[in-house]
Amino acid sequence: MPHRPFMLGIAGDSGAGKTTISAGIARLLGEERTTNICVDDYHKYDRKQRKELGITPLNPECNYMDIMEQHVRLLAEGEPILKPVYNHSTGTFDPPVYVPAPRAVEEEGRLIPRVVVLEGLLTLFSPALRSRYHLTVYLDPEEELRREWKVKRDVAKRGYTPEEVIADIERRMPDSRAFIWPQKEHADIVVRFYRPPGYNPENPSTLNVRIALKHTLPRLDLSEVLHSAYEDEALIRLETRREADILDITGNVTPDRAQTFERIIWEHLGHHAQHFDPSLVGTFWDKAGQSYPLALTQLIIAYYLVKMRELAIERGHLRVA
Amino acid sequence: MPHRPFMLGIAGDSGAGKTTISAGIARLLGEERTTNICVDDYHKYDRKQRKELGITPLNPECNYMDIMEQHVRLLAEGEPILKPVYNHSTGTFDPPVYVPAPRAVEEEGRLIPRVVVLEGLLTLFSPALRSRYHLTVYLDPEEELRREWKVKRDVAKRGYTPEEVIADIERRMPDSRAFIWPQKEHADIVVRFYRPPGYNPENPSTLNVRIALKHTLPRLDLSEVLHSAYEDEALIRLETRREADILDITGNVTPDRAQTFERIIWEHLGHHAQHFDPSLVGTFWDKAGQSYPLALTQLIIAYYLVKMRELAIERGHLRVA
Numbered sequence: 001m002p003h004r005p006f007m008l009g010i011a012g013d014s015g016a017g018k019t020t021i022s023a024g025i026a027r028l029l030g031e032e033r034t035t036n037i038c039v040d041d042y043h044k045y046d047r048k049q050r051k052e053l054g055i056t057p058l059n060p061e062c063n064y065m066d067i068m069e070q071h072v073r074l075l076a077e078g079e080p081i082l083k084p085v086y087n088h089s090t091g092t093f094d095p096p097v098y099v100p101a102p103r104a105v106e107e108e109g110r111l112i113p114r115v116v117v118l119e120g121l122l123t124l125f126s127p128a129l130r131s132r133y134h135l136t137v138y139l140d141p142e143e144e145l146r147r148e149w150k151v152k153r154d155v156a157k158r159g160y161t162p163e164e165v166i167a168d169i170e171r172r173m174p175d176s177r178a179f180i181w182p183q184k185e186h187a188d189i190v191v192r193f194y195r196p197p198g199y200n201p202e203n204p205s206t207l208n209v210r211i212a213l214k215h216t217l218p219r220l221d222l223s224e225v226l227h228s229a230y231e232d233e234a235l236i237r238l239e240t241r242r243e244a245d246i247l248d249i250t251g252n253v254t255p256d257r258a259q260t261f262e263r264i265i266w267e268h269l270g271h272h273a274q275h276f277d278p279s280l281v282g283t284f285w286d287k288a289g290q291s292y293p294l295a296l297t298q299l300i301i302a303y304y305l306v307k308m309r310e311l312a313i314e315r316g317h318l319r320v321a
Numbered sequence: 322m323p324h325r326p327f328m329l330g331i332a333g334d335s336g337a338g339k340t341t342i343s344a345g346i347a348r349l350l351g352e353e354r355t356t357n358i359c360v361d362d363y364h365k366y367d368r369k370q371r372k373e374l375g376i377t378p379l380n381p382e383c384n385y386m387d388i389m390e391q392h393v394r395l396l397a398e399g400e401p402i403l404k405p406v407y408n409h410s411t412g413t414f415d416p417p418v419y420v421p422a423p424r425a426v427e428e429e430g431r432l433i434p435r436v437v438v439l440e441g442l443l444t445l446f447s448p449a450l451r452s453r454y455h456l457t458v459y460l461d462p463e464e465e466l467r468r469e470w471k472v473k474r475d476v477a478k479r480g481y482t483p484e485e486v487i488a489d490i491e492r493r494m495p496d497s498r499a500f501i502w503p504q505k506e507h508a509d510i511v512v513r514f515y516r517p518p519g520y521n522p523e524n525p526s527t528l529n530v531r532i533a534l535k536h537t538l539p540r541l542d543l544s545e546v547l548h549s550a551y552e553d554e555a556l557i558r559l560e561t562r563r564e565a566d567i568l569d570i571t572g573n574v575t576p577d578r579a580q581t582f583e584r585i586i587w588e589h590l591g592h593h594a595q596h597f598d599p600s601l602v603g604t605f606w607d608k609a610g611q612s613y614p615l616a617l618t619q620l621i622i623a624y625y626l627v628k629m630r631e632l633a634i635e636r637g638h639l640r641v642a
Contacts, residue, residue, distance in 0.1 A: 044419070064419060067403045074391070082388045082405055084417050095414030096405050098365070098385060
């Protein structure tokens with residue numbers, strides 16, 4: 001029988017930081033224990049066809065949603081897939097790549113389910129997709145910040161001018177509103193990076209983050225973790241609202257204080273964190289520097305992931321043998 | 322709920338006539354009622370890699386057998402697939418193509434399951450594959466004839482010289498024997514074209530055919546059909562052996578006699594044949610001429626297909642609503 005993996009779904013608009021967070025989670029858990037899949041490869045049309053049809057990749061009609069759902073289901077059931085590949089440089093499709101069955105990983109004589117991280121524009125779009133995840137995250141940065149990030153990436157990595165990127169963002173806005181942003185409602189964790197007063201784009205490590213932990217999550221003992229740090233107002237605030245607990249972390253925290261908080265989460269993870277490499281968390285995609293809010297965001301997602309994986313194993317939802 | 326299609330598996334060595342027979346069946350049933358899939362597209366390695374590794378495409382190790390099995394299963398369950406594409410001209414892979422869900426087709430107010438024709442070198446290789454077909458065919462032409470056909474095609478369509486094709490056939494012989502030929506044992510119908518004495522390759526319509534109808538097939542009423550024609554020794558012979566009924570059709574039959582036999586099968590198919598277009602059967606792949614043994618082979622496969630589809634519908638094995 002195939003092993004069933006733990007399924008983590010990460011959605012967000014273009015430039016919202018999906019790849020950064022996904023890669024950070026994979027580094028934190030160990031890349032040999034994770035399978036990272038970008039579901040933006042399931043486009044129906046290449047760039048030229050999209051232009052002719054006047055359709056954006058944000059539109060589900062522009063994607064083979066049925067195949068995306070099928071592949072997410074197959075991975076959730078522990079099967080391999082042959083994944084399509086969209087080439088962002090050429091705007092066309094490359095040959096598909098083989099993704100091996102997400103088999104469990106042995107750790108000290110025990111089989112631990114592999115983590116499949118699915119990230120993309122429409123990861124949480126349909127009920128068929130959402131039903132397959134054990135944990136869901138939506139990345140919801142302040143819109144100005146998302147634009148800054150998207151311009152930075154598309155100019156550096158995809159060969160566009162800043163003006164082209166901005167025009168593209170504007171053209172996509174109706175579809176962002178119609179198809180991408182509503183997915184926020186379906187996430188267990190919503191992550192919002194935002195700028196502090198007097199923010200300097202050259203120093204992104206000063207960004208603040210607000211993390212909404214929905215009550216769709218089981219009440220785990222994170223509040224206790226937080227409590228220890230709660231007195232330090234400059235570091236962190238936790239507020240319980242009707243639909244979520246809101247966690248605020250400011251970027252101007254001192255390294256000492258952030259590291260204390262990291263250590264507390266670490267200790268709560270216990271033996272599950274023994275393979276975590278703390279030096280790997282919190283690096284920005286451009287490796288320009290460390291961000292404690294980013295590091296703590298990745299740690300908190302990893303914390304829920306590990307706890308919920310334990311729950312799923314206990315309840316027999318993850319078959320590993 | 323998805324519609325389950327009728328699954329026809331056709332295997333045989335390179336050049337054995339798989340595409341000719343598959344295309345003939347599809348034309349006979351109506352192309353809008355069939356989905357044709359070549360499972361030779363599931364190669365793991367491109368031509369250059371195969372050369373470096375010293376592996377032939379006939380070797381299951383050279384193919385993503387798990388994905389092939391998965392896609393055959395998905396089609397059998399009525400789902401769409403994103404099928405890989407191997408390009409015989411370039412020897413590399415093209416972008417995958419979308420194959421829609423094989424939905425049933427409405428005919429006079431009744432839903433008839435679509436026919437999915439799967440043809441390829443390894444179609445019948447594994448139990449996982451074989452378990453998905455309702456009818457299986459193995460094409461087993463006389464070896465000299467297969468070589469003649471393969472040289473003809475690979476020179477005309479794939480840009481090789483005759484010497485290259487012969488060298489390739491020789492290099493593949495151990496794998497043909499190890500992996501391809503044993504599949505014959507698993508077919509319901511084995512079709513062997515062979516040369517009459519004094520055969521002239523310029524006139525392939527004179528070829529004889531011997532069709533083994535295994536007793537794995539339910540005893541349908543073909544023997545009755547045959548009986549009407551049985552007296553004409555020059556046309557046809559039916560012999561019952563331990564494992565199969567052996568049907569011999571010679572190429573030197575007169576058009577009148579062949580057409581009489583065609584008409585008898587036609588009548589036995591009754592209303593199921595109303596969409597069959599008799600002018601489309603029996604054309605060679607190069608459209609050089611008609612072959613009555615080929616035409617009758619296609620008709621006999623179609624006959625079993627239609628009869629077994631009716632049986633499967635009656636028994637509730639094919640869900641069409």
